[in-house]
Amino acid sequence: EVQLVESGGGLVQPGGSLRLSCAASGFTFSRYWMSWVRQAPGKGLEWVANIKEDGSKLYYVDSVKGRFTISRDNAKNSLYLQMNSLRAEDTAVYYCGREIPGGAANSDYWGQGTLVTVSS
């Protein structure tokens, strides 16, 4: 059974940092692109970043470029999102997703999400 479990969310002050993790199981992690998508309270979905199977290609939404870094450790079946210089507008539930091969960054499996709250 495919499982994705996010962790690392919490309350952080503006300007602070957090590192989100996503533990994957039930599939060959190293064979899939992976994504982070977020959802601010009461709002729609926003794609954040994705990473190629071997970590050689990374893409970000403009609003997080230079502040967030997506990475992965295929030996640990884990995906990460390092978030620096956090702003109030980064407050959201962050989901990791497994992308379908050949899709347009579409994810067929998702974790339950981890809440990040940026507030003083």
Next chain:
Amino acid sequence: ELVLTQSPGTLSLSPGERATLSCRASQSISSQLAWYQQKPGQPPRLLIYGASSRATGIPDRFSGSGSGTDFTLTISRLQPEDFAVYYCQRYGTFGQGTKVEIK
């Protein structure tokens, strides 16, 4: 920059009725469109990818069509569990969502 515009914002229907949701792209995206369903407190669920291919385990009452700039998600006969918010997506862009609510 691609913009995906979904309409209507809210669709009020009764169980058993047909739902037709629209997603319009600001530029041609061939068939590179997916549809998701999301219920409160849950992650999105992939319904359709490649504009018309159903994801694994998705009932055949869900169908997608379209190419270029105009896409449609059709739910042939609404079941109680289908009342939710639906999003379209292509790479780094999501539509703003359509809420399907019980009339």
